[in-house]
Amino acid sequence: MAQERDIQLGKYQLKARLGKGGMGVVYLATDSRLKRDVAVKILPRSLASNPVAVKRFLREARVAASISHPSIVTIHDVDQINGQCFLVMELMTGGTAQDLLQRGPLDWKEATRIIADTCHGLAAIHEAGLIHRDIKPSNIMLAPKGVVKLADFGLAKLTDSTTDSKPLTVSNTILGTPQFMSPEQCQGDELDSRCDLYSLGATYFALLTGAAPFPDPQPLQCMFAHCSTPVPDPRKQRSEIPAECVDIIMKAMAKKRADRFESAREMLAALRACLNPGQAVSTDGGVKASGTPTLSPGDSMSFGASSAEPWATTSPLVNPGQTTVIMKTEGADAAARKRMILAISGGCLALLIGLLLWSGVGRTNSGQAETGPSKLGNVGPGNSSPRPNRPIHNPVKQSLRLELAADFPAMSTQVSGVAFADDAKSFFSGTMEGTVQQWNIASRQPMRSFAGVKQGIRAIAARHNWLVAGGEAKTVWLWNTGSDQPRATLTNFEGEISSLAISPDGKKLAVGTYSELKLYQLNDTGPKLIEVLGKSTNSTVICYMVMSVAFSSDSQWIAATSWTDKAVAVWNAETGALRDVKRHQADEPEGISFIPDEDRVVFATQHKGLYVWDLSQATIQPVEAGPPANRKPRVVRTLSVLPDGQTIAAVGEWGGLISLYDLHQKTVPVENSQATGTSSYGLDISVDGTLLLLSGGDKDHRKGFIQLWKVVRESSE
DSSP states (O other): GGGTTOEEEEEEEEEEEEEEEEEEEEEEEEEEETEEEEEEEOOOOHHHHHHHHHHHHHHHHHHHHHHHOOHHHHHHEEEEEEEEEEEEEOOTTOOHHHHHHHHOOOHHHHHHHHHHHHHEEEEEEHHTTOOOOOGGGGGGOOOOTEEEEEEOOOTEEEEESSSSSOOOSSTEEEEGGGOOOOOHHHHHHOOOOOHHHHHHHHHHHHHHHSSOOOOOOOOHHHHHHHHSSOOGGGGGTOOTTTHHHHHHHHHTTOOSSSGSOOOOOHHHHHHHHHHHHOOOOTTTTTSSSSOOOOTTTTTOOOOSSSSSSOOOOOOOSOOTTOOEEEEEEEETTTTHHHHHHHHHTHHHHHHHHHHHHTTTOOOOOTTTTTTOOETTEOOOOOOOSSSOOOOOOOOOEEEEEEEEEEEEOOSOOOOEEEEEEETTTTTEEEESSOOOEEEETTTEEEEHHHHHHHHHHEEEEEETEEEEETTSSOOEEEEETTTTTTTTEOOOOOOEEEEEEEETOOEEEEEEEESSSEEEEEEEEEEEEEEHHHHHHHHOOOOOSEEEEEEEETTEEEEEEGGGGGGEEEEETTTTTTTEEOOOOOOOEEEEEEOSSSSSSEEEETTEEEEEEEEETTTEEEEEOOOTTTOOOOOOEEEEETTSSSSEEETTTTTTOEEETTTTTOOEEOOOOOOOOSSEEEEEEEETTTEEEEEEEEEESOOOOEEEEEEEEEOOO
């Protein structure tokens, strides 16, 4: 493009055209200020005059730039110069997954790793409240060492439940690439994140076989096939493909979205399990057991010779007809007419076959329905024998029970806080008479006491060799656990200390009081104030009577409950910026905890039960809407989510009982049978989720207790 080499777009010098898509042309460019090569995507002038197209383009940039993830292409800049809209992205010089397919189908392990990393990025997109809607091989970018990143948010749609502005796309609008579109996209129905899982399954099929599952070059014919034709068995084309890979494809590409994976994380876990057979897989797809490691985003992996030209998208995957289409239908019966149009375009024979398949009449010689779902979803024709039942990452059916492992000597006053040491062989306690001690679990005796404390302790926290305590003296004491002398002391709080939390990485400290919430940076020299989180920039009070604080498992977010306006709120733990606040809950909120590796928070209100706040969807749903029958209303003081991400432990003012709730199975709460006759105020869970510390006492602070409980899990098929 000789005529384009001298084009200067602000500080970007355009060098070469790399590719073209439905929402713009991509160029190789140099940032003249930072002296680095980048990819610049320019909105065509024919669309730049369209306000809706410009809004969608700019939204793509804002959305993509807001998500920081190793499996998503980074957006550096967005601008508009002389009526030309453009965004600047990191340059991916390894080509695309589509380029790899020009050399033929991929080895199944290679294909599975690419899809797993893509799925990891897709999970981040979904958790940000987005639907990508155009997953395909040409949108999976590769770095030279095999790092996989998902790109092109040109068709991304904010989910209806987000708090962002009104979506630019509307019902009855069909967008996507026909060879990889879900049935609901083809029909113009309302979409959710499972449409992306279908497209990812179709992309997985293509990487394994070298061809899309329905490669018809005619868009309408291809779309009709997605709606009515069973997914072909990829082993018909390559017999060496493992059955586990086929299971994942069939579940992801189930015609009915209810039969697909529930989330990208569930699909990711299945992919990781396929790569690491026989090993336990965590909720984010990582392997728990030792053995052959999985490939995480950012790890090196060889894909062979890379594409000669980065971002090359000029060669279609299968047919020249693989294009992104935008169709629109209208009317009250639009969905019915769309299906009819697709059926007519497929011809009478296709219509007849489609009707038979949808009605379940089509049978094999053995009488087995060809489209009948297996345990993992719809199974395509050609399987002469039924597929063995291999459930993929469904929540494990389990029963929980609690065993008392240790009952520590009775205390003369309420034990308001407990926290495990890093090695879980000892723990720390704080009492209302102003003592802070470390206990040996094996001997059930205190090992030492920490000096400097004045007045009663209401909260303690321990992590990464830091021990922190605070309470009635409006003071926070910090010790290095290797010494019993305070390393630092924080004062100047407006109210008594009510709650404390140290971030999982050990770098942040949150202090909640009956008047404010403060965030500190922890380092070798002591704490440094980052932000007062209880007030927004216009001095509006967000958190006054702070009852509980918690960090997310990645240390990125901090959540708190406040009796002010019955509010729960979340902030960015790096900048102190408020992310969201929900006021006027059913009752005053108390305990709060993040679900590990998820963008969800569990909190408790005084008498109305437990609730899950989905931050990405901005929704709040009850876990237990009020107390069970024949039980007085409870006051939940403290709660925590076990590392499994599905079990909530809650304690409070009801005789010292512990209640365990299963988020996935909605089981009846499990309670410890040995009630203490007092109330529980302190709760901590070991890193592996097998031990639970409980402490409390009476309201008059005249007696206290500490107990260690073992969480016993009994799995069942």
